[in-house]
Amino acid sequence: MSIFDGMRINASGLTLERFKLDTISTNIANVNTTRTENGEGPYIKQQVEFEESLRTQTSGFTGDVNTSSAGVRVTGVTADEENIKMVFEPEHPDADEFGYVAYPNVDMADEMVEMMTAMRTYDANVTAMNNNKELLKRALEIGK
Amino acid sequence: MDYKNISLLNRALDATNLRQETVSSNIANVNTPGYKAKRVEFESVLQQAMNGTGLRKTNERHFGITSHNDVTAKVKAQEGNRVAENGNNVAIDTEMAELAANSIHYQALVSQTSAQYNMLRSVLR
Amino acid sequence: MSGMNGINQLYSNALSEINGTTGANQKTGVVKGENDPFSNVFSNALQSLENKQVESTQAVEALVDGTADDLHTVMIKTTEAQLSLEVAVQFRNRALEAYNEIKNMQF
Numbered sequence: 001m002s003i004f005d006g007m008r009i010n011a012s013g014l015t016l017e018r019f020k021l022d023t024i025s026t027n028i029a030n031v032n033t034t035r036t037e038n039g040e041g042p043y044i045k046q047q048v049e050f051e052e053s054l055r056t057q058t059s060g061f062t063g064d065v066n067t068s069s070a071g072v073r074v075t076g077v078t079a080d081e082e083n084i085k086m087v088f089e090p091e092h093p094d095a096d097e098f099g100y101v102a103y104p105n106v107d108m109a110d111e112m113v114e115m116m117t118a119m120r121t122y123d124a125n126v127t128a129m130n131n132n133k134e135l136l137k138r139a140l141e142i143g144k
Numbered sequence: 145m146d147y148k149n150i151s152l153l154n155r156a157l158d159a160t161n162l163r164q165e166t167v168s169s170n171i172a173n174v175n176t177p178g179y180k181a182k183r184v185e186f187e188s189v190l191q192q193a194m195n196g197t198g199l200r201k202t203n204e205r206h207f208g209i210t211s212h213n214d215v216t217a218k219v220k221a222q223e224g225n226r227v228a229e230n231g232n233n234v235a236i237d238t239e240m241a242e243l244a245a246n247s248i249h250y251q252a253l254v255s256q257t258s259a260q261y262n263m264l265r266s267v268l269r
Numbered sequence: 270m271s272g273m274n275g276i277n278q279l280y281s282n283a284l285s286e287i288n289g290t291t292g293a294n295q296k297t298g299v300v301k302g303e304n305d306p307f308s309n310v311f312s313n314a315l316q317s318l319e320n321k322q323v324e325s326t327q328a329v330e331a332l333v334d335g336t337a338d339d340l341h342t343v344m345i346k347t348t349e350a351q352l353s354l355e356v357a358v359q360f361r362n363r364a365l366e367a368y369n370e371i372k373n374m375q376f
Contacts, residue, residue, distance in 0.1 A: 003332075003340050004245035014237030019226065074226070129241060136248045139340040140255060143348030149329055156333040187335035194334060252340060256329055259347045263354050 003136070005068070010129040012053065012071030017122040019074060020048050024115045031106045034094040043104040044079040051075050080105070151213065153257045159186035159217035160250045166219055167246060170239045177230035181239070186217040314360065318353045325350035 023046050033043035053073040057066045083105040090099035163184040173179040193215050225233040328346040331337035 002335055003337055004241075004249070007241045007245050008238075011235075011238045011241035014241070015235045018235075018237060129244070133244050133248065136340050137251075139344055140248070140251050142341055142344035143259070143351065149326055152333055153329065187333075190334045191336070194330065248340075252332060252343070256332065256343070256347060259351055260329075263351055266351075266355055266358055269358070 005070075006132040007129055009069055009071035010125045010132065012073065013125040014122060014129075016048070016050055016072050016074060017118045017125065020118045021115065021122075023048050023077065024111050024118065027106045028108070028111050028115075030104060031108060031111075033104055034092070034101055042084060042102040043106070044081055044084075045104060045106045046077050046079050049075045049078055150257065150260050153253055153260065155190075155213075155215060156186075157250070157253050157257070159184060160246060160253060162186075162217045162219070163242075163246050164250070167239055167242045170234050171236070171243070174232070174234045174236050174239070175230075176232060179232050179234065181222040181225060181234045182219050183222045184217050185220050186215070189218070190215045311360075311364075314357060318357045321346075321350040321353040 027045050030043040035041075036043055050072050053070040054067055055070040057068065085103040085105065086100045087103055088099055089095055089101045092101045095101045163186075166182045166184050170181045222233065225235055227233045325346045328337065328343045332340075332343045337343055
């Protein structure tokens with residue numbers, strides 16, 4: 001626990017939400033992409049995985065082990081291959097021998113909802129950080 | 145009356161100033177290809193110097209870090225951030241938080257320094 | 270906070286001494302003065318001032334090397350040290366004033 005931990009925790013939240021927004025943008029941009037860079041299959045929806053980030057400190061004097069929060073951290077990005085949409089379009093250049101084209105498993109409504117959630121969470125983190133900042137500024141006025 | 149507190153605060157103000165410049169340059173280079181975010185290392189070195197685990201000076205021509213006067217802030221490249229496609233690893237939110245935190249830290253140090261001077265002054269009055 | 274209490278105690282001691290020397294009521298100020306001479310009172314006050322200064326120095330060090338838990342504690346400790354010092358200076362001034370007054374008395 002140190003003076004600016006609160007702000008750093010919120011900053012980790014901001015970074016996570018921004019990364020989520022980036023990922024959602026990629027998903028939306030590729031909602032109709034039937035071919036990936038390596039030439040195979042449709043685009044697969046990506047999702048950010050994250051977890052609570054904890055920091056353990058061992059006191060040099062007493063040997064006590066302290067666990068405090070360090071916010072959140074990204075653990076990785078997963079691609080979920082379920083629900084790939086097969087559409088019958090024989091004249092499509094990426095159609096298979098039966099005339100079916102594999103479309104990405106990106107659901108526009110889902111992405112929109114996730115985007116709203118990420119935006120609101122980002123706002124909340126900004127508010128929390130500003131409050132933290134004001135609190136510290138008030139503390140500076142002690143003794144004036 | 146020694147001026148240990150004031151000189152310590154001076155060191156810290158120098159480091160905070162350097163950190164402000166570093167964060168500013170990180171923010172300015174948020175889109176520069178290949179740029180790596182920079183961090184100022186000061187507190188950890190100072191802690192070692194103050195609790196006696198710093199570098200011992202065994203030769204006149206060596207640098208030793210045994211008192212807070214030997215501690216200087218160093219700029220290091222940040223590791224472990226997400227690297228974008230253009231090789232840039234600056235996280236703008238983290239930098240903004242650092243900027244705000246650093247400016248408050250600077251204000252705190254300034255008010256502590258002026259408190260130290262005021263104490264000296266009040267004895268003289 | 271104990272330092273502040275020390276100064277409070279110092280005030281009440283000084284008050285009771287003054288009351289004792291006026292001899293208005295039952296308070297045996299002279300006896301108390303023997304147990305607790307003015308120099309003791311003064312050195313106690315100086316000791317509590319010194320404690321405050323040490324606490325504030327530690328708080329400043331914690332602020333500088335990043336081990337401080339919160340900002341308000343640092344600010345409060347420094348403010349207390351500042352106030353204690355002011356009180357001590359004022360106390361010295363008053364004591365000097367009193368001494369000068371007694372010195373200039375016409376017998």
